[in-house]
Amino acid sequence: MNETTNVNLVGVGGQGILLTADVLARTAAEAGLDVKKTEIHGMSQRGGSVSSQVRFGAKVRSPIVPDGEADILVAFDAVEAVRALPSMRPEGRALVDRCYLVPITVSSGLQPAPEDPDAMLGRLYGDRLLRVDSRALAAEAGNPRTANMAIAGALSRLLPFPEAAWEAALRGRLPEKLVAVNLRAFALGRAALA
Amino acid sequence: MMELNVDRLRALRRELLGGEGAAPAPEKPALPALPARPPTLCAGCGHRGVFYTLAKLKATVTGDIGCYTLGVAPPLSSMDTTICMGASIGAAFGMRKAGYKGRLAAVIGDSTFFHSGMTGLLDVVYNKGAITVVVLDNRITGMTGHQPNPGTGRTLLGEPTVQTSIAEVARALGVKRVHEVDVYNLAEVERVLKEELDCGEPSVVVAYGSCVIAAKKAVGAVPHAVDPAKCKSCGACFKLGCPAIVRGEETAPGRFRSKIEPAACIGCDVCAQVCPFKAISTTKE
Numbered sequence: 001m002n003e004t005t006n007v008n009l010v011g012v013g014g015q016g017i018l019l020t021a022d023v024l025a026r027t028a029a030e031a032g033l034d035v036k037k038t039e040i041h042g043m044s045q046r047g048g049s050v051s052s053q054v055r056f057g058a059k060v061r062s063p064i065v066p067d068g069e070a071d072i073l074v075a076f077d078a079v080e081a082v083r084a085l086p087s088m089r090p091e092g093r094a095l096v097d098r099c100y101l102v103p104i105t106v107s108s109g110l111q112p113a114p115e116d117p118d119a120m121l122g123r124l125y126g127d128r129l130l131r132v133d134s135r136a137l138a139a140e141a142g143n144p145r146t147a148n149m150a151i152a153g154a155l156s157r158l159l160p161f162p163e164a165a166w167e168a169a170l171r172g173r174l175p176e177k178l179v180a181v182n183l184r185a186f187a188l189g190r191a192a193l194a
Numbered sequence: 195m196m197e198l199n200v201d202r203l204r205a206l207r208r209e210l211l212g213g214e215g216a217a218p219a220p221e222k223p224a225l226p227a228l229p230a231r232p233p234t235l236c237a238g239c240g241h242r243g244v245f246y247t248l249a250k251l252k253a254t255v256t257g258d259i260g261c262y263t264l265g266v267a268p269p270l271s272s273m274d275t276t277i278c279m280g281a282s283i284g285a286a287f288g289m290r291k292a293g294y295k296g297r298l299a300a301v302i303g304d305s306t307f308f309h310s311g312m313t314g315l316l317d318v319v320y321n322k323g324a325i326t327v328v329v330l331d332n333r334i335t336g337m338t339g340h341q342p343n344p345g346t347g348r349t350l351l352g353e354p355t356v357q358t359s360i361a362e363v364a365r366a367l368g369v370k371r372v373h374e375v376d377v378y379n380l381a382e383v384e385r386v387l388k389e390e391l392d393c394g395e396p397s398v399v400v401a402y403g404s405c406v407i408a409a410k411k412a413v414g415a416v417p418h419a420v421d422p423a424k425c426k427s428c429g430a431c432f433k434l435g436c437p438a439i440v441r442g443e444e445t446a447p448g449r450f451r452s453k454i455e456p457a458a459c460i461g462c463d464v465c466a467q468v469c470p471f472k473a474i475s476t477t478k479e
């Protein structure tokens with residue numbers, strides 16, 4: 001009955017979330033599906049919370065994932081993963097990066113620090129939680145700015161698309177000189193979630 | 195958030211149709227307390243020093259619509275009104291006409307100035323409004339995704355085109371006092387703003403500094419660093435609200451040494467100019 005797959009990508013402005021969402025949407029299109037995507041950025045590009053939603057299936061009518069209906073959460077930041085819990089289906093899986101960026105409200109002392117992000121995640125997501133350390137993988141790939149493609153690689157394990165579709169999507173979205181290092185990060189991410 | 199998303203429409207349908215044909219609202223899981231993550235001016239954003247200076251000079255600031263509207267947020271807290279595109283100038287002028295005697299600055303971005311600030315400025319000169327219009331000129335339309343504007347020198351398709359000078363537009367409209375300043379030179383920004391805010395005539399200050407994101411300033415940037423031996427935990431640099439400046443060691447209850455996140459800092463030098471103890475400097479050899 002649930003023919004449309006809903007993916008919610010969240011994180012902090014500047015982490016490459018929108019690019020990742022774009023690659024995912026292109027991959028689904030490469031695989032012949034109907035795809036719709038939406039994003040909330042604008043001012044949130046400036047260090048605020050950012051999210052993008054991608055939906056694909058035989059026929060998708062609206063780009064917005066209603067609360068409680070995300071099948072997969074991709075979180076680039078641990079605290080943002082907690083914030084996104086209401087978007088999830090009870091059985092939906094969460095792929096969450098090891099990264100936690102301290103919000104300026106905390107680093108400047110305006111708000112108290114949250115409880116340990118890893119503890120919160122374990123409690124709220126239980127065995128639906130998958131972790132990835134994209135910054136370590138990106139460093140291994142040879143460029144810290146490829147962390148988002150390491151996450152995409154891990155995500156590819158949770159979706160039925162062939163690797164070739166991902167690669168074509170990535171090539172279509174990145175300048176030639178960055179393709180090789182990003183593919184490397186993607187492969188490392190994919191291997192990390194084997 | 196009044197946007198008509200699926201959840202809101204479903205709730206409305208439940209309300210209007212008495213629940214008929216609609217699933218009940220899903221139960222929201224309880225969340226632990228989380229810190230807010232509001233948008234902030236980028237690390238190294240040129241607008242920061244201008245707002246810092248306007249706050250220091252205790253100017254009343256009428257604001258406008260753009261990334262720079264973030265100047266309203268603490269710790270800068272340097273914007274008193276935001277109404278709609280172009281309203282900064284009319285609001286300041288109106289306050290002056292209504293008898294306000296204090297320092298008054300209308301702060302507007304370059305795109306907004308071209309969009310709907312020019313007519314307001316003409317009104318100010320024509321009707322002798324003693325306000326200072328500060329144009330935060332980063333030569334791009336930042337908030338909506340870095341589209342070029344008439345000050346960029348490129349069309350939307352990337353072709354080279356005329357680059358309209360805001361200072362020349364202001365002069366052509368009849369403004370006699372027009373200054374251009376470099377936003378990263380705080381002493382100059384302060385000297386010019388102080389003079390203009392107190393001059394008693396229409397004046398325009400074009401505060402130039404290219405957008406951090408559009409100009410890709412983070413690429414290969416050499417960060418600044420705090421020398422913990424010199425830092426007196428005075429808190430002056432925290433008042434800038436740069437996301438690269440974070441609390442370090444607590445040296446006395448509630449007093450913190452400053453620390454700079456090297457991955458976030460683009461080395462704009464503004465914090466170094468603000469620190470009274472010269473504790474901040476570049477890490478460049």
Ligand code: SF4
Nearest residue numbers: 238436459462463465
């Ligand atoms: S030099 Fe200071 S103000 Fe500029 S980006 Fe670095 S920490 Fe922020």
Ligand code: SF4
Nearest residue numbers: 425426428429431469
């Ligand atoms: S302004 Fe200078 S002395 Fe004061 S907290 Fe910042 S670095 Fe330390």
